[in-house]
Amino acid sequence: MKIDRFFQLFVVKEKKFFPLYIELSKNILAGANRLVDLTMEQDEIKRLEIARAIKACERDGDKTMATILEELYKTFVTPFDREDVHQLASRMDSFLDFINDSAKKISIYQPTCIDEAMVQMAKLIEKDAELLVEAVSQFEELNKRADAISDLCKRIGDIEHEGDDLYEDYMSHLFTQEKNAIEVIKKKNIIQSLEDTTDHAKSVAEVIRTIIVKQA
Amino acid sequence: MKIDRFFQLFVVKEKKFFPLYIELSKNILAGANRLVDLTMEQDEIKRLEIARAIKACERDGDKTMATILEELYKTFVTPFDREDVHQLASRMDSFLDFINDSAKKISIYQPTCIDEAMVQMAKLIEKDAELLVEAVSQFEELNKRADAISDLCKRIGDIEHEGDDLYEDYMSHLFTQEKNAIEVIKKKNIIQSLEDTTDHAKSVAEVIRTIIVKQA
Amino acid sequence: MKIDRFFQLFVVKEKKFFPLYIELSKNILAGANRLVDLTMEQDEIKRLEIARAIKACERDGDKTMATILEELYKTFVTPFDREDVHQLASRMDSFLDFINDSAKKISIYQPTCIDEAMVQMAKLIEKDAELLVEAVSQFEELNKRADAISDLCKRIGDIEHEGDDLYEDYMSHLFTQEKNAIEVIKKKNIIQSLEDTTDHAKSVAEVIRTIIVKQA
Numbered sequence: 092m093k094i095d096r097f098f099q100l101f102v103v104k105e106k107k108f109f110p111l112y113i114e115l116s117k118n119i120l121a122g123a124n125r126l127v128d129l130t131m132e133q134d135e136i137k138r139l140e141i142a143r144a145i146k147a148c149e150r151d152g153d154k155t156m157a158t159i160l161e162e163l164y165k166t167f168v169t170p171f172d173r174e175d176v177h178q179l180a181s182r183m184d185s186f187l188d189f190i191n192d193s194a195k196k197i198s199i200y201q202p203t204c205i206d207e208a209m210v211q212m213a214k215l216i217e218k219d220a221e222l223l224v225e226a227v228s229q230f231e232e233l234n235k236r237a238d239a240i241s242d243l244c245k246r247i248g249d250i251e252h253e254g255d256d257l258y259e260d261y262m263s264h265l266f267t268q269e270k271n272a273i274e275v276i277k278k279k280n281i282i283q284s285l286e287d288t289t290d291h292a293k294s295v296a297e298v299i300r301t302i303i304v305k306q307a
Numbered sequence: 308m309k310i311d312r313f314f315q316l317f318v319v320k321e322k323k324f325f326p327l328y329i330e331l332s333k334n335i336l337a338g339a340n341r342l343v344d345l346t347m348e349q350d351e352i353k354r355l356e357i358a359r360a361i362k363a364c365e366r367d368g369d370k371t372m373a374t375i376l377e378e379l380y381k382t383f384v385t386p387f388d389r390e391d392v393h394q395l396a397s398r399m400d401s402f403l404d405f406i407n408d409s410a411k412k413i414s415i416y417q418p419t420c421i422d423e424a425m426v427q428m429a430k431l432i433e434k435d436a437e438l439l440v441e442a443v444s445q446f447e448e449l450n451k452r453a454d455a456i457s458d459l460c461k462r463i464g465d466i467e468h469e470g471d472d473l474y475e476d477y478m479s480h481l482f483t484q485e486k487n488a489i490e491v492i493k494k495k496n497i498i499q500s501l502e503d504t505t506d507h508a509k510s511v512a513e514v515i516r517t518i519i520v521k522q523a
Numbered sequence: 524m525k526i527d528r529f530f531q532l533f534v535v536k537e538k539k540f541f542p543l544y545i546e547l548s549k550n551i552l553a554g555a556n557r558l559v560d561l562t563m564e565q566d567e568i569k570r571l572e573i574a575r576a577i578k579a580c581e582r583d584g585d586k587t588m589a590t591i592l593e594e595l596y597k598t599f600v601t602p603f604d605r606e607d608v609h610q611l612a613s614r615m616d617s618f619l620d621f622i623n624d625s626a627k628k629i630s631i632y633q634p635t636c637i638d639e640a641m642v643q644m645a646k647l648i649e650k651d652a653e654l655l656v657e658a659v660s661q662f663e664e665l666n667k668r669a670d671a672i673s674d675l676c677k678r679i680g681d682i683e684h685e686g687d688d689l690y691e692d693y694m695s696h697l698f699t700q701e702k703n704a705i706e707v708i709k710k711k712n713i714i715q716s717l718e719d720t721t722d723h724a725k726s727v728a729e730v731i732r733t734i735i736v737k738q739a
Contacts, residue, residue: 160517161520164520199475199479259627259630263631263633266709270705272704272708273482273486273488275704275708276488276491276492276708277482279708301592304592304593304596305596377736380736380737414691415694415698416694416698417698489698489702489704492704492708493698
């Protein structure tokens, strides 16, 4: 009986992690949703409000991350490799930091207009976040769902390629069309920050794939 | 008796690490002190001299880092997790690289003037280095001093937020006030490099906190 | 006899890794060769072709990297520390990404001319890649060849210093001579990307040195 309780405790402890990852992925999605709003908002004052809301999402993510780390050091048995549990949480947390950085760049630079390519890039980031929520929600059945999760990760990788092309086309356009150098700097930095975010989303997907390969 | 000597050897080996970390933190502080000097120096020639002195600090740090790595691979038992000993040293070493990079940026770009925000940012970096020396000096009594060290780390985190605000205000100001695009590029890159340094200081503090959590 | 076969299997498995590292280092060298070609090509159309060839090298590298990861998780005993096998492959893969990024920057920005410093920097990257092929080719006899490999790594470190000086001189020159701000942005980003590549090559050499120290 004692042994039973012991194993039960194990299982309980393991399962603590899954809802935390789901929570963190939802913090990310909330930030990404607002990032799309931000790129479509023309009003300066409203933009500042949205940027503040994104900052709040990022702080929520920090809290979830702190809870994951606490659980990690309290828990003897983790659902995956301890190192991977840590790295996945840490990269998910950074994904939200990248979203917040992109929002900050828009607030700081206040470009004369937000070009269509920026809206498109924000939508790619939102798609990444949606796929991540979907992947993470299936973690509890990782072995059964390995193929489905792997496929979601692959789609996040594809989005990064799409973002790459969008970025290159936009930059070529920017450097040939925009004659105001200060405007070039502003827009270059905004699109760069958005594109870095899609790169980082891919690196989150890569950690998930590593976990799947190890469990297989 | 043999056993006693064996344990004594252990303790001796463990204790080797602490002075090396203190040395590395002092290399960092020496660099940070000179970085403040650099931002307050108007004379071009004297600035080059200070930049060279910072480069020398960075090389000292490289040597201390090399000694830590050597000790690490020679020592079977380390005071903390082997991985953490490595990562802490590596991030402290990078902190000094960031300081040196900031100094190099100032030397390379030679902006027409060094704005007050840059001096303030260098002072935040110096404060970070002072707090780090203080934290690292208490490592030998980590368990007893966990709260005090944790508090110092928290203050390094707070400085990063301060640096963030300073950076954002300065950038908004720069992009609305400065009309010379080349001057904008120079100043943007200098303040960015300084702000990256405070970000990195925070990441050093985070490793220390991880070590504390694990030891608790 | 069973035991013998068992150990034979071990040895076979171990040896699988060496040719894969050599292959990856040759993917890198192929990319680096073409990067030098790119910086010396004046014709826009031909430049695009070369950039596409570099992209193909990078994809080859991705495939080799994927094979290494697969082998890694299938193999119980690895020639070095599992973590190091992973990190070395991952940094080599990133080295090729940096080469490809540099090529992309040249394609995107299309500067009015490619300055001599850029050609020189590309040649440093090519030299790095040659030294890396040489180092990796001796991995199978790591213990016997430790000094020779260590020396090759040291030379990669020296190249990074050379790249540093080249970068600083060029930047000082660029910011005092070039009056067209948009051209400054373009050239600054290209040389930066090339210099980042030599930095990264050094970080590959550092992983190799860590492996050597651990094996000693």
